[in-house]
Amino acid sequence: MVDRDRIDDALCELFRRTGYDGASLSYIADATGLGRSSLYHHYPGGKDDMVRAALRRLGPAVDRDLIAPLRGPGSVAERLRAWVRGLARFYAHGRKGCLIGALALGGGDERFAAEIAAALRAVIDALAATLAEAGIRRADARRRAEVAIARVQGALVVARGLGDPAVFGRAVRSLPADLLVDR
Amino acid sequence: MVDRDRIDDALCELFRRTGYDGASLSYIADATGLGRSSLYHHYPGGKDDMVRAALRRLGPAVDRDLIAPLRGPGSVAERLRAWVRGLARFYAHGRKGCLIGALALGGGDERFAAEIAAALRAVIDALAATLAEAGIRRADARRRAEVAIARVQGALVVARGLGDPAVFGRAVRSLPADLLVDR
DNA sequence: GTCTATAACGGGATAGAC
DNA sequence: GTCTATCCCGTTATAGAC
Numbered sequence: 376m377v378d379r380d381r382i383d384d385a386l387c388e389l390f391r392r393t394g395y396d397g398a399s400l401s402y403i404a405d406a407t408g409l410g411r412s413s414l415y416h417h418y419p420g421g422k423d424d425m426v427r428a429a430l431r432r433l434g435p436a437v438d439r440d441l442i443a444p445l446r447g448p449g450s451v452a453e454r455l456r457a458w459v460r461g462l463a464r465f466y467a468h469g470r471k472g473c474l475i476g477a478l479a480l481g482g483g484d485e486r487f488a489a490e491i492a493a494a495l496r497a498v499i500d501a502l503a504a505t506l507a508e509a510g511i512r513r514a515d516a517r518r519r520a521e522v523a524i525a526r527v528q529g530a531l532v533v534a535r536g537l538g539d540p541a542v543f544g545r546a547v548r549s550l551p552a553d554l555l556v557d558r
Numbered sequence: 559m560v561d562r563d564r565i566d567d568a569l570c571e572l573f574r575r576t577g578y579d580g581a582s583l584s585y586i587a588d589a590t591g592l593g594r595s596s597l598y599h600h601y602p603g604g605k606d607d608m609v610r611a612a613l614r615r616l617g618p619a620v621d622r623d624l625i626a627p628l629r630g631p632g633s634v635a636e637r638l639r640a641w642v643r644g645l646a647r648f649y650a651h652g653r654k655g656c657l658i659g660a661l662a663l664g665g666g667d668e669r670f671a672a673e674i675a676a677a678l679r680a681v682i683d684a685l686a687a688t689l690a691e692a693g694i695r696r697a698d699a700r701r702r703a704e705v706a707i708a709r710v711q712g713a714l715v716v717a718r719g720l721g722d723p724a725v726f727g728r729a730v731r732s733l734p735a736d737l738l739v740d741r
Numbered sequence: 742g743t744c745t746a747t748a749a750c751g752g753g754a755t756a757g758a759c
Numbered sequence: 760g761t762c763t764a765t766c767c768c769g770t771t772a773t774a775g776a777c
Contacts, residue, residue, distance in 0.1 A: 394579070397579050472663065476715050479715050479716075479719035480660055480663050480664065480718060481577055481663065492719060492721060496720070522728065522729045522732075524712070524716055525716045525725070525729045527712065529710065529713065529714075530705075530708040532662050532712065533662075533707055533711060537679070538675060542708070545701055546704065556739070
């Protein structure tokens, strides 16, 4: 009996690294240790199902690392610092990519558009709500949150592009202060 | 006689939208209006050559929109504002993607790693040099520039992911002020 | 330079035995 | 649940006539 979670973990790793188009069934078979038939036994819908399984599998980690810290106890500033630690954990300090980002840029078709938008909105909304608690007006909080998420996504792009994961840490470390700065 | 520049333009459009893996030769043939044989006549190295042609073709636009404004006359603040206008032009206000970003995230292989890193470094360096002119210490200027480019790249990711190009404008508008803020 | 045709390969997906 | 074998298709790439 196979361990679905471990397979889904492998799928996450792979898709985060290669995106949708970059992950051929050969790579998937290698990464999971499963043969083609086994893959289609577990994921009857094919690659599409595998991506959706990866998205589902990441859900709890997203909640734990990217959402929950924003709601935790403590001051807003403390929560933002905890959130940055969650980011570092989720993205392995810039060494792991973002599945949402990879799917958003990869391939022109709209297969996962709804999931992508929902995931982005979830974290933007959570961050905006936290900023609103600090007395920032709703519209401004939303805008700041949007820009912060862009910064995170872009940090991953630049880190990958330069082959230097440290870019990620430098880009997110000052997020708490930047998000709360007076204007 | 064909107009290479127009073909290269079409390649830029396509690769910026779909990345490397997402652009099949069928799409490329459609986008350029050329048949397979003609494509291989003009780009003997195949898709690889086409991407390199697209990168080359974007060079002047990069210089004009993303580099030159930083060196132009005027105060640093004025130049940064001109740079943001260049960004809006180059990325069509968030409606066009970034070829560098698409190549950085798309596919696991390292085919264009050198070109990607060089392109990112060029714009980061130019921006850092401008910030240094404003009296910001070299290391800090470099860090700010890196984060700013991440913000631009991420804005494109989020804009695409949310299906809302306006994200881009909101993310880059405040860059001049944010880059020069005292710390 | 472009056309038609096709080779050569890898992709996703399935069948059926075990 | 997994294996071997295979199918079918789209893909990249080439050949050769025009």
